[in-house]
Amino acid sequence: MSQIELRDVAIEYRKPKSDESFVAIRGINLSIDKGSFVTIVGSSGCGKSTLLLAIAGLIPRARGSIRVDGRDVAGPGRDRAMVFQEASLLPWRSVHGNVRFGLELQRWSRDNVDQRVAHFIGMVGLGQFADYHPHQLSGGMRQRVNIARALAVDPDVLLLDEPFAALDAQTREVMGNELLHIWEHDKKTALFVTHAIDEAIFLGDKVVVMGKDPGRIKDVVEIDLPRPRTTAMLDSAAFVAYRRTLRDYIAADMQSLQMIEDAA
Ligand SMILES: Nc1ncnc2c1ncn2[C@@H]1O[C@H](COP(=O)(O)OP(=O)(O)O)[C@@H](O)[C@H]1O
Ligand SMILES: [Mg+2]
Missing domain, CATH: 3.40.50.300 (P-loop containing nucleotide triphosphate hydrolases)
Incomplete structure (x- = not known):
């Protein structure tokens, strides 16, 4: 279909x-x-x-x-969620905070938001880096955060x-x-x-x-x-x-x- x-x-x-x-x-x-x-x-x-x-x-x-x-x-x-060429992360927020931001923007009201955020951070292989800030990450890691943020809001596309x-x-x-x-x-x-x-x-x-x-x-x-x-x-x-x-x-x-x- x-x-x-x-x-x-x-x-x-x-x-x-x-x-x-x-x-x-x-x-x-x-x-x-x-x-x-x-x-x-x-x-x-x-x-x-x-x-x-x-x-x-x-x-x-x-x-x-x-x-x-x-x-x-x-x-x-x-x-629909979009991932851009340059990781567009908030520099003052941690990896966790950045992924959470996507959900906050959508006023995600479901329970277990932090658990969900942690799940997607783990999925992109950044489990050890949840408390890091963007400037402490490589370009590849920043893009992983971007992808986790897009996935966390559970888009169809x-x-x-x-x-x-x-x-x-x-x-x-x-x-x-x-x-x-x-x-x-x-x-x-x-x-x-x-x-x-x-x-x-x-x-x-x-x-x-x-x-x-x-x-x-x-x-x-x-x-x-x-x-x-x-x-x-x-x-x-x-x-x-x-x-x-x-x-x-x-x-x-x-x-x-x-x-x-x-x-x-
Ligand atoms: N905001 C804009 N205003 C005017 N022209 C634009 C704008 N964005 C893109 N273009 C023009 O539209 C065409 C297609 O751009 P774009 O979609 O960015 O191509 P691609 O992603 O394949 O490189 C280009 O000629 C570009 O210069
Ligand atoms: Mg382009």
């Missing part, structure tokens, strides 16, 4: 200091199954963040419809906008594996933006390939690799074939950009 449905969605931004608008994405049609892990790739500026923000209900759309669980998205809601982009390759791989582990256990619907092709294939049931000028969906590639995914699969023939397909798509985008620049 599809949980997220986008029909002919377009998003426009107002150009600075003018009344003109700029079409960031248009003609977006996309169905995302409940409990699936969908990744989005595309070159910088093709509208990946815009698409996520629109589903989060944080920016208005110029046309089309976005439905989550059959309900029209009219603004942010508890059913997790929207992750390049959450590992600021991390080194090693940490990134570990975090990807852990995220899959959590997802396999929790079965949230996940929409994950990355510009790393391998990461998109490794994590996804489907890879949405976006292109630009205007921002749009070029293709959706089904990733037919068994789960749980393992690092050994990175060298499998199937993986290599997916990588080649996706690289070609993105290379084509860069070339057309080069042609536009050459013509200018």
Whole structure:
């Protein structure tokens, strides 16, 4: 059953200091199954963040419809939680306090809030660090806090906008594996933006390939690799074939950009 449905969605931004608008994405049609892990790739500026923000209900759309669980998205809601590229933590609060903050914002009235917070901190492997403050943590640890905060509010949909982009390759791989582990256990619907092709294939049931000028969906590639995914699969023939397909798509985008620049 599809949980997220986008029909002919377009998003426009107002150009600075003018009344003109700029079409960031248009003609977006996309169905995302409940409990699936969908990744989005595309070159910088093709509208990946815009698409996520629109589903989060944080920016208005110029046309089309976005439905989550059959309900029209009219603004942010508890059913969707977003994780941004830079861990947006409150520096004066501990790890526990930061994860708790998400629940406080939602006026979470259920019992055992602190127990719940501790549970999610443990889930992202920070059990020993609950009393630490953000400046005492590495970038990877800060992103774990961010993910714990998003999970703790129990959303149906997790929207992750390049959450590992600021991390080194090693940490990134570990975090990807852990995220899959959590997802396999929790079965949230996940929409994950990355510009790393391998990461998109490794994590996804489907890879949405976006292109630009205007921002749009070029293709959706089904990733037919068994789960749980393992690092050994990175060298499998199937993986290599997916990588080649996706690289070609993105290379084509860069070339057309080069042609536009050459013509200018
Ligand atoms: N707030 C904004 N105002 C005006 N233009 C924007 C704004 N945010 C993004 N854009 C433009 O919209 C396009 C898509 O941006 P974005 O969604 O951030 O792309 P991506 O995440 O794929 O790099 C880009 O051309 C960007 O410059
Ligand atoms: Mg972006």
